[in-house]
Amino acid sequence: MRWHPYGYGGQRRDPEQVKRDGWNEQGLLAVAIDDDRLTWPERELVRHLGEKLYGKRPAGQVVRRG
Structure with missing residues (x-):
């Protein structure tokens, strides 16, 4: 019999699923400023919110997507 503590083993969720679950379950929003799904005005809104x-x-900060 194999036993793994909670959080170990099994399938890992991809980052997009983690973001989706965070939004649906807790109302948290994680947005990359360079997300290709956003239009320029939407990216500017995200940037302004982040700065606020x-x-x-x-x-010179480099935006990295993982």
């Missing part, structure tokens, strides 16, 4: 809540990003 967390401050400006350091100059």
Whole structure:
């Protein structure tokens, strides 16, 4: 018999599923500023919200998608 503690083993959810679950279950929204599904005005809105809540990003900051 194999026993794994909760959170170990099994299938890992892909990052998009984690984001989707966070939105549906807790009302949390995780958005990449360079998400291709967003239009330019939507990306600007995300950038403005991020700056309002967390401050400006350091100059020269590279956006990485994983």
